[in-house]
Amino acid sequence: MRLNTRKATVVTNEQGRTLWAGAFRPGRMRDQTAVKTAGIRDLFERYPAVKAEVDAGYRGLAKQFSDRAPAAIAHNVLSLD
Numbered sequence: 001m002r003l004n005t006r007k008a009t010v011v012t013n014e015q016g017r018t019l020w021a022g023a024f025r026p027g028r029m030r031d032q033t034a035v036k037t038a039g040i041r042d043l044f045e046r047y048p049a050v051k052a053e054v055d056a057g058y059r060g061l062a063k064q065f066s067d068r069a070p071a072a073i074a075h076n077v078l079s080l081d
Contacts, residue, residue, distance in 0.1 A: 005028075007026075007027050007034070008023070009021070022034070023038055030057065031055075032057070032059075032060050040061060041064070044061070044064075044065050050068060052068065054070075054071055056071055
């Protein structure tokens with residue numbers, strides 16, 4: 001039986017409540033591609049209060065929104081302040 005990895009990007013508040021969940025995508029899809037296709041960049045553009053902790057896979061997002069999405073080392077979770 002073959003199993004394929006699926007990923008999703010989830011935005012939560014500080015209490016861990018889900019505020020936004022992106023579509024599941026193949027595990028082989030790079031995080032950079034997900035930023036473009038899953039609506040993550042749009043979320044940042046539409047909601048200026050959004051801040052995030054992201055890992056190195058989201059470095060494009062961290063570069064474009066450096067004051068709101070600094071690239072952390074061990075996190076792959078977006079959260080709102």
